Amino acid sequence: MTDVNHLLTLLTIFVLAIFVGFEVISKVPTMLHTPLMSATNAIHGIVVAGAIVATVSLFNSGGNDAGMTIVAIAAVTLGAINVFGGFSVTERMLEMFRGKGGR
């Protein structure tokens, strides 16, 4: 990945995504900030995809080291906790929010 153009594309995506994040999040009212925090938390659980990719390259790199396999499994586990826990707890909070007519 030495291609400078490619790096510039990724940087562009990164910067634009930050702006999108600021725009979208600044419209969320304080009332919903706790569920917002746990939902964004779940979204950065996408790191589990990185952990999966890393695990595969570890297995492809040859060598058979139980210690490193455990490290890779731990990375996937932590990422999965982040994803599944984050979305579940947000759902649990939001299902309690009801309007006057909603009951």
Added chain:
Amino acid sequence: MTIVFQLLDLVAIALFILGLHFLNAPSTARLGNRLAAIGMFIALVVVLVQTMGVGWWAIAIGIVLGGAIGVFAAIRVKMTAMPQMVALYNGAGGGAAALIGVVEYVVFLRSGGAALDPIVSVSLVVSMIIGSISFAGSIIAFLKLQELMTGRPITYPGHQVVNAIVALSVVALAVWFVASAGALPVWGFFLLLAAALALGVLFVMPIGGADMPVVISLLNSFTGLAVAVAGFEIDSELLIICGALVGASGTILTVDMSKAMNRSLTNVLFGAFGSAGGSEPAAAAGGAPQNVRSVSADDVAVMLAYASKVMIVPGYGMAVAQAQHSVKALADQLEKRGVKVFYAIHPVAGRMPGHMNVLLAEANVPYDELLDLDEANAEFPTTDVALVIGANDVTNPAARSVKSSPIYGMPILDVDKAKNVIVLKRSMRSGFAGIDNPLYELPNTAMLFGDAKASVDALTAAVKAL
């Protein structure tokens, strides 16, 4: 096939952004969370299909184990413990980012140690450092909020010097790693990992328990950043975009929270606020006994029952006493008599922004009865009774008028503008900021002393008996 995968990733990204967008109103928030979860499902299926083959069993173990732990914790956690739960999940994400760095480094060593591409080496080391700080820091934040360790700031002479030295060693080792294109000795790499973890611990230790929500939010944005940088490392737009979204969101929340507490972010992070030796004990003990009027539950019940508009002002004290269900029962009794009941929610009521809304939602209070700071302040002048339950500093009129007060300028609920103010309080102890509250001495204020839950239950019984 790659094109299909890339398009699916694009769908996932669109679903994340739409999901966050729908989180902007309580009526659509649930849909938003589900859209984001569907996006995550698509993204994960894509990566699993793409990488299927060798090592699948290790990945399966991780996903099943992590999924089970995550869901189990989400079902079991009490709503009052939400801030520390968010801290733990966040730490998990940061830890994953750090371990990815370790795995990729070992893969590089096994490849025979040709020089690392500069983009990969920079992003590997940066995401590992930020992830480690986030992981270790979140665990300390969890321990403080769960009260497994003292919530007071832990400082010692020269702690800032020690922190600075550790931070500088992290930077130095990282520069060495990048400059040598990954060819530094193996101990150097693991020393870097250890130093980054230590920095996370040292950074959160001196921050007081009451400021933890700001820290959690900041660490949330750190993890987002670590994930985005990991995206550069493994060349994944998905990680870059998700990380950037979360980084932006965490930053907004951090700044909002500091503002609502009338503090600068620097003061929160480096001020060791609430440590012994500040104004706290002096103001509480040395101040003249305040001249306050105490009333009985029966008197307050009459006042409430014949009011036309009652504003309930809940604070952290209500959550501690677990009184939200009792408060809801009182509101139901009043509404039965035709009294209009609203709740005034300060941005930092509870232990993090929006936490009080969740606690009241759990007690079945409909969200349209919850007013935010501006809405509530517009209502106070026409409110007959403001019932302050376990809130203190956020109702202190000194924030508006007394220039020398440490909370001067902090946005507050103008409770004093209501016709009558009833303050439910255990004793005359001052609040978190350690400042006397002149609200209690106003002629339209009366105090109802006792445990919040017991007092509210007594009020409900008295209103019922009328």
